[in-house]
Amino acid sequence: MNAVMTESRVSELLMQIPVLAGATRVTPLGGLTNRNYRIDTSMSRYVMRVSNPETSLLGINRHYERINTERACRAGVGAAIVDALPQENVLVMSWIEARTLHAENLREEPELLPRIADSLRMLHAGPKFEGEFYFPTVRKNYLNTV
Secondary structure (H helix, E strand, C coil), X not given: CCXXXXXXXXXXXXXXXXXXXXXXXXXXXXCCCEEEEEEECCCCEEEEEEECHHHHHHCCCHHHHHHHHHHHHHHCCCCCEEEEEHHHCEEEEECCCCCCCCHHHHHHCCCHHHHHXXXXXXXXXXXXXXXXXXXXXXHHHXXXXX
């Protein structure tokens, strides 16, 4: 997948999703196996994730990913799915105002660790995720693919 999709391709996708059709601002967020965009509208903010279909070679199951995203939301620790274009590998989620945490944040802000632990407990108490991600098997599959 190209590092950044063309502006016209992003516009085409936005027009197919009613809640995003009136976008006032599109901000690329980056991503390794997806191209992620913050989409601002007059009503709200969203994340539009456009996945590369070739990431299935990495063991990423986009069908399970969508189900598990919904389950994380139900558990109270994830964004809500707003819309999707499965044929285009697009998932639209609600925006969560937050920041990316790094190791230094945990060292400098010890109050974060109990909050993270609470979130993990909520996630594990929620609905069981679909699929399996056992890294030794994933690693073996990666080696076979290469």
